[in-house]
Amino acid sequence: MPISGRRHRALVEDNGRLLAENAELLKQLTAVTAERDARDDIILELSFRPKATQVEPLGSGWVPASYARASESARALLADRVELLQQANMSLPGVAA
Incomplete structure (x- = not known):
């Protein structure tokens, strides 16, 4: 043609x-x-990361501050990722808000 x-x-x-x-x-x-x-x-x-929290001998329950900070940072990071994933899922076509 x-x-x-x-x-x-x-x-x-x-x-x-x-x-x-x-x-x-x-x-x-x-x-x-x-x-x-x-x-x-x-x-x-x-x-x-190791799942068990390290404590002082004799089970005193003491947890180093660095472990607590790392744990809080990890939770915050995962919370951000979950929020991003939820936003991405809601923006997909065919997903009801």
Whole structure:
């Protein structure tokens, strides 16, 4: 099916625009994937931390402040991640608010 020069030019321009948009979307996908992988690594690292709380001998119940701070930091980090996941799930098409 023959096409006019004007139509051909319009198709070439559309193709160029779509290729540029595709390249931009691939850049965004790469950035988002890297961010997701970094978050997954953090969560994986947190999941491998020892579960038992170290205490002083004779069961005095003393917990070093650094362990308490690390635990609070981990909880805050996980809470942020849960909030991000909830926001992402709610933004999916077909999910009722």
